[in-house]
Amino acid sequence: MDAVAATQVQPILAGFFAHLSDVCDATGNTITGPMSQDRIIDALERVDISFDEDGNHGMQVVVPPGAAEALRRRDHPPRSNSPAWRR
Numbered sequence: 560m561d562a563v564a565a566t567q568v569q570p571i572l573a574g575f576f577a578h579l580s581d582v583c584d585a586t587g588n589t590i591t592g593p594m595s596q597d598r599i600i601d602a603l604e605r606v607d608i609s610f611d612e613d614g615n616h617g618m619q620v621v622v623p624p625g626a627a628e629a630l631r632r633r634d635h636p637p638r639s640n641s642p643a644w645r646r
Contacts, residue, residue, distance in 0.1 A: 594626040
């Protein structure tokens with residue numbers, strides 16, 4: 560069952576990321592260049608982020624699997640030394 564679900568979700572994810580890319584292009588929010596922690600920080604600098612009274616936010620960064628793997632292989636630390644970047 561999991562294999563069937565994984566097979567069926569791939570075209571949905573591909574369509575989702577293609578649409579997201581189109582929307583970003585249309586609104587001028589496309590950031591180009593190689594995937595890196597710094598590039599993600601550049602993107603986050605364009606976003607309004609709300610924090611609760613304890614200083615927490617609900618942000619999640621979603622990247623395609625290939626980009627996630629590229630981030631894991633990077634040998635330089637991000638601008639932030641937060642453990643969250645090492646996941």
